[in-house]
Amino acid sequence: MRLITVGGFLGAGKTSLLQGLGRWWGEQGLRLLVLENEAGQVALDDRLLRELPLEVRLLPGGCACCDLQGALVDLLKQVQSEGRWDLVLLEPSGVASLASLRQLLERFVPELGQGLTLTVVDASRYATMTRALPKLLADHLAASSQVVLSKADLMPEDEVSRISGELRLAAPQAQVWPADLRGEGAYVLAHELAPRLTAGDFHPEMTQITAGDGPHxxxxxxxxxxxxxxxxxxxxxxxxxxxxxxxxxxxxxxxxxxxxxxxxxxxxxxxxxxxxxxxxxxxxxxxxxxxxxxxxxxxxxxxxxxxxxxxxxxxxxxxxxxxxxxxxxxxxxxxx
Structure with a gap:
């Protein structure tokens, strides 16, 4: 079982991206579970995600790395014991510290603590986020192996190039993907992005093995x-x-x-x-x-x-x- 955390601020496009990734992985025969934890957006996100060939479980309110620590750890251990899933996609609250979340997983669920982290950054609100929440944005980027720059279609090309360059410098360990996640956009991106999140990791009928993009x-x-x-x-x-x-x-x-x-x-x-x-x-x-x-x-x-x-x-x-x-x-x- 592989854990992939999808981080990013509220409204950045995490749900749209999850739909595209879920659709692509579902077509490959992977069994997916989404753990949703988005205060204020639960009903909408739950309805959209349930249309996909995957199961959704909700953590009511709160932040996955703060007041829901015990609930999250208990749920992950339960999911492991079920033995039903190839991929578990965790969507924490937009204000969750991804670094703290990783430390929590490494401490209490060590076999999942090295799962990959993907962050969605809203290009249209990037300047605002760097001024209002620079430390939290830096936390998200530092913890991520892949960064999706959403709503790139709404920005001038030179501005997208500039923001992409800043993201690459801020997160040298990550790949940056400028994207339009509307319509079929997330599904099209998933064709390139999804294999990199599970590359060399496992086939649905095989036991997970160590991958080159693993713990570091x-x-x-x-x-x-x-x-x-x-x-x-x-x-x-x-x-x-x-x-x-x-x-x-x-x-x-x-x-x-x-x-x-x-x-x-x-x-x-x-x-x-x-x-x-x-x-x-x-x-x-x-x-x-x-x-x-x-x-x-x-x-x-x-x-x-x-x-x-x-x-x-x-x-x-x-x-x-x-x-x-x-x-x-x-x-x-x-x-x-």
């Missing part, structure tokens, strides 16, 4: 650069050196190192590496990155206890004078 750890850092900045070539070399150090003598580390920032004109540069021989540079800027940059290490194995010291050693040779500080997560929107 992530650590974020802010990097204050010296006045000379960090040239693109030096940034690429730095990421490659960090990946090499994480690989160690066995050269069997699986993960990503991502570094990004801006030049003096505000153009962006992103450097990403998975092995010492696979480091890519993209963005609008040829460098150098100036002022402040951000570094994220994502690993499918336990990160070393001395990660901070290891990164500082690599940094000392590539950017003398730079200062590295651990942070909870990269902010959204990214402020450089």
């Amino acid at each position: 750890q992530a650590r974020s850092f802010v990097l204050d650069l010296p006045p000379t900045g960090l040239a693109a070539r030096a940034a690429s070399g730095l990421v490659g050196e960090m990946v090499g150090a994480l690989n160690g003598p066995q050269a069997n580390w699986l993960g990503h190192v991502k570094l990004w920032g801006q030049d003096q004109k505000g153009a962006q540069l992103l450097v990403s590496g998975t092995t010492a021989r696979d480091v890519g540079v993209r963005g609008e800027s040829p460098g150098p990155v100036q002022g402040r940059a951000w570094l994220v290490v994502i690993s499918h194995a336990d990160l070393p206890d001395d990660l901070y010291d290891l990164l500082r050693v690599c940094l000392a040779s590539a950017a003398p004078g730079a200062e590295l500080r651990p942070i909870a997560s990269a902010p959204a929107p990214l402020s450089l």
